[in-house]
Amino acid sequence: AAADPGDSTQRSGGKPRGRRHPDQFTSELWTELNSLAGCSESEDGQKGAKGGAPEVSLEEALMRLAEFLSLQLGAEESCGTPSDPGKPGEVPPLLTVTSQLLALLAWTRSPRGRQVLLQGTQPACPVQPSNLDGSLSQEESSSQPTPILDEVPGDETQEHQPPQLEEEQRAWQRLEQLILGQLEELRQQLEQQEEELSRLRLGVGVTDSEKRVQHLTLENEVLKQSLSLAQDLLLRWGPGPLARAQQEEAGALLELQDQLQEAQDTTEALRAQLGVQEMQLQGLRGALQQLQQETEQNCRQELQQVHGQLAGLRARMASLRQGCGDLRGLVSTFTQSCQGSLSEAQGQVSWALGALSAGGARTQLSEGQQGPPTGCAGRLLELKGNIRVLCRVRPAEGIPSSLVSMEPGQGGTITTCYRGRQHRFRLDWVFPPDASQEEVFRQLEPAVLSCLQGYSVCIFTYGQTGTGKTYSMEGPPEDPGIAPRALQLLFREMGTGGHHHVTLSMVEIYNEAVRDLLATGPPERLVVRQGPAGQGGIQVTGLTHWDVPNLETLHQMLSLGRSNRATAATVMNQHSSRSHALVTLTLRAASPSCAQGITGTLHLVDLAGSERVWKAGVASTLQRDPNGARRLREAQSINRSLLALGGVMAALRARRPHVPFRDSQLTRLLQPALGAGTTAVLLLQISTRTEDLGETICSLKFAQRVGQVELGPARRRRAPRSGTPSSLSTDTPLTGTSCTPTPSPGSPPSPGPNSCSGLTLEPPGDLPP
Numbered sequence: 001a002a003a004d005p006g007d008s009t010q011r012s013g014g015k016p017r018g019r020r021h022p023d024q025f026t027s028e029l030w031t032e033l034n035s036l037a038g039c040s041e042s043e044d045g046q047k048g049a050k051g052g053a054p055e056v057s058l059e060e061a062l063m064r065l066a067e068f069l070s071l072q073l074g075a076e077e078s079c080g081t082p083s084d085p086g087k088p089g090e091v092p093p094l095l096t097v098t099s100q101l102l103a104l105l106a107w108t109r110s111p112r113g114r115q116v117l118l119q120g121t122q123p124a125c126p127v128q129p130s131n132l133d134g135s136l137s138q139e140e141s142s143s144q145p146t147p148i149l150d151e152v153p154g155d156e157t158q159e160h161q162p163p164q165l166e167e168e169q170r171a172w173q174r175l176e177q178l179i180l181g182q183l184e185e186l187r188q189q190l191e192q193q194e195e196e197l198s199r200l201r202l203g204v205g206v207t208d209s210e211k212r213v214q215h216l217t218l219e220n221e222v223l224k225q226s227l228s229l230a231q232d233l234l235l236r237w238g239p240g241p242l243a244r245a246q247q248e249e250a251g252a253l254l255e256l257q258d259q260l261q262e263a264q265d266t267t268e269a270l271r272a273q274l275g276v277q278e279m280q281l282q283g284l285r286g287a288l289q290q291l292q293q294e295t296e297q298n299c300r301q302e303l304q305q306v307h308g309q310l311a312g313l314r315a316r317m318a319s320l321r322q323g324c325g326d327l328r329g330l331v332s333t334f335t336q337s338c339q340g341s342l343s344e345a346q347g348q349v350s351w352a353l354g355a356l357s358a359g360g361a362r363t364q365l366s367e368g369q370q371g372p373p374t375g376c377a378g379r380l381l382e383l384k385g386n387i388r389v390l391c392r393v394r395p396a397e398g399i400p401s402s403l404v405s406m407e408p409g410q411g412g413t414i415t416t417c418y419r420g421r422q423h424r425f426r427l428d429w430v431f432p433p434d435a436s437q438e439e440v441f442r443q444l445e446p447a448v449l450s451c452l453q454g455y456s457v458c459i460f461t462y463g464q465t466g467t468g469k470t471y472s473m474e475g476p477p478e479d480p481g482i483a484p485r486a487l488q489l490l491f492r493e494m495g496t497g498g499h500h501h502v503t504l505s506m507v508e509i510y511n512e513a514v515r516d517l518l519a520t521g522p523p524e525r526l527v528v529r530q531g532p533a534g535q536g537g538i539q540v541t542g543l544t545h546w547d548v549p550n551l552e553t554l555h556q557m558l559s560l561g562r563s564n565r566a567t568a569a570t571v572m573n574q575h576s577s578r579s580h581a582l583v584t585l586t587l588r589a590a591s592p593s594c595a596q597g598i599t600g601t602l603h604l605v606d607l608a609g610s611e612r613v614w615k616a617g618v619a620s621t622l623q624r625d626p627n628g629a630r631r632l633r634e635a636q637s638i639n640r641s642l643l644a645l646g647g648v649m650a651a652l653r654a655r656r657p658h659v660p661f662r663d664s665q666l667t668r669l670l671q672p673a674l675g676a677g678t679t680a681v682l683l684l685q686i687s688t689r690t691e692d693l694g695e696t697i698c699s700l701k702f703a704q705r706v707g708q709v710e711l712g713p714a715r716r717r718r719a720p721r722s723g724t725p726s727s728l729s730t731d732t733p734l735t736g737t738s739c740t741p742t743p744s745p746g747s748p749p750s751p752g753p754n755s756c757s758g759l760t761l762e763p764p765g766d767l768p769p
């Protein structure tokens, strides 16, 4: 159409073509198109003539295609660079390719092409591809087969088909290669043209308006891109910038809130962990503290155990030492005893010889009866010579406590359970609550009788207030206690022969003041002092010694002394003895033929109650009782003196060189009774009441300590040959006032201070000041 514009106009049906058709096509292409069109028309025309169907011919199709292409090219060129019509090779590559495609299409619609296609072989291109400029190369021209435009008969075609097919295949391959090459070139040219187009659009050959249009186009494109970007952003980020900002802020705020919440959650979690760790730490601290306490407690317990074991070892060691010392003492004592017995036997022999020489056989017999005892009992008493501890349990007023149990009898025990700890005390003898006064005295009888043999015996009762000390010592008239029974026994043993001079003294220690309970006048405070050097013992200035001719007089005097004794009502005992009472009975052989008679002494001591001050209720009555202060002072004094007695016992037990007898008036007066060679019997009175348990244990401990005291073997005393009352043995206690025997044994003093007129009391003129 480009080569023949007139035909093209005619064939295009007078329709206006594009503004810029290509001015020329390659002649070969056009020829081939025409030939194809002719073939098609020859076939299709016959069909059309025969059938008369209004089919579009290939030419028409080509024309339409060309028109379409021209329109496309025009549209393309309107935006691109105007081509130069006089310039060969400026044919748009698209047209070239299109022409090739059209040629191929025409061939496929040709009979040969159809035949080839029907035979299933590859089609052979009947057209020769052309270069862009429409000229074939020499080589290709020479090898280019001649197009077969006429229809070949079937048989001949069958015969010549193989070589033709080969040629067509080769042509087709070349065409294909050519098309591929042209397509590649087309692509390159397109790229070049697009580059050039863009360059030209921005540069040369473009008017200001076009440039403006181009710029505007570019700006438009940029704006479009911006718009699409904005739309994308809008779609992505929200409806508007402000809202987005708010939303961003809200988002940021939410994010911050989330972070804050997260931080708070983290803080809470950390706090919870911290709390747990603090609790764990607290628990560990508590466990550590508990462990420390347990460790400390265990250490203390172990330390206490070690201390206890150490104390036990020390006590055992001291006991062993003491036992060793006792054995030594026994050995030496036995030797001394043997010597003493020998000398005593010599004395008895000489005494008997003297009696015989005096010619009194009856007298000899009588004096022989008064002689020193013989036999195992006396020897045992001499060898033992220490303190015996007896314990008497007071009958319970109510139900007896189960916390105190006992094994009565000789070597009996008292077992207490106090504050979870058990204490067991072994004593020389334990009297059960139902023991009678007679049973008690029976155990004291040998000691009492030994006084007649010249021994010094001290029997004292010790214990808490109300436990029966006075009861045991004095006893009621219908059931007399130790003192009446002892005196009765002694007088019975002495008989009525008048061979003994019996003197009695009775003092009390009240608030550390020594008072004579048998004084004729008002009781005065006596002075206790040490005896003259070399004589030993003590002297009590102003103390009266009464000669006791018979038992009746003795009882009367004892009643007198008892009535003078200080008593008071305490919470624990309505008739509590608030003083220590000491009764001393001196038995001196009074035979004129016995110049060197023996002198025995019996000390009966009723100690005051050993209860604690607060327990006596004295302190509690200080505010109400006007005599409360006095009661308190009494209790303090009693306790102080008993404490001094304990100190003396401890020193004696430990065999210390110094025994603190001077610590109290009680120990001072008891010094002769607790001296070497004396016999002492402690009668401990205890209560089984639960509330008295502590005091009972204290008393038992004291008694146990006393029982460990060694006083050495008992020794008998001898009176000087002069035999005057004032020349008593220096060991004799309470030697202060000389006494004159009553003129007649049958005239005892009547009880009471005013009834002493019958007695001749010698004033203490011969006593040292």
Ligand SMILES: Nc1ncnc2c1ncn2[C@@H]1O[C@H](COP(=O)(O)OP(=O)(O)OP(=O)(O)O)[C@@H](O)[C@H]1O
Pocket: 393, 394, 395, 433, 463, 464, 465, 466, 467, 468, 469, 470, 471, 472, 573, 575, 576, 577, 578, 607, 608, 609, 610, 685
């Ligand atoms: N074995 C006993 N049998 C019967 N009654 C007893 C016995 N022991 C003590 N009693 C009675 O208990 C009471 C108190 O006794 P007692 O006065 O002898 O005690 P005490 O230890 O001397 O007191 P204090 O130390 O205060 O003088 C008395 O009424 C006494 O009769």
